[in-house]
Amino acid sequence: MPAGALDRRRDFDGAKTLLFVGEALAVLQRDDLPTIPFPGLWDMPGGGREPGExxxxxxxxETAEELSLRLAPTDFHYGRSYNDSSGVEVWFFAARIPARRRAGIRLGSEGQGWALMLPADYVAHPLRIPPLAARLGDYLATTRAG
Structure with missing residues (x-):
């Protein structure tokens, strides 16, 4: 894990994760509100930073709030920073939990629902979020190469 992933003084906007539940990704369908980015599209768990994080x-x-899952730092095996379209630093992680933990997933107060989706299905889905699909591609290329 890059040292920056643990830096509470780092200036960044937020973080998302690929959450593998077994072999499938846990994804959330965003609320269909015109006031939010990517309304109605399928998103990854994560969101904006709170002070001191x-x-x-x-x-x-964010994963606990959105899916009622308590992840441990040891669940994560990948982390990378990116600059978003406005030049602000954001983080992208990958975590893996056993398929049996699916039973503990409960949708939080945001979003229309959640689902498990294979990575290839997410990349091809018409309601994917394009920057997240690209970051998923980066992750897959990195993990296949390494």
């Missing part, structure tokens, strides 16, 4: 703290908290 490291990128990893942020994504762990």
């Amino acid at each position: 490291s990128p990893l703290d942020c994504v762990i908290r």
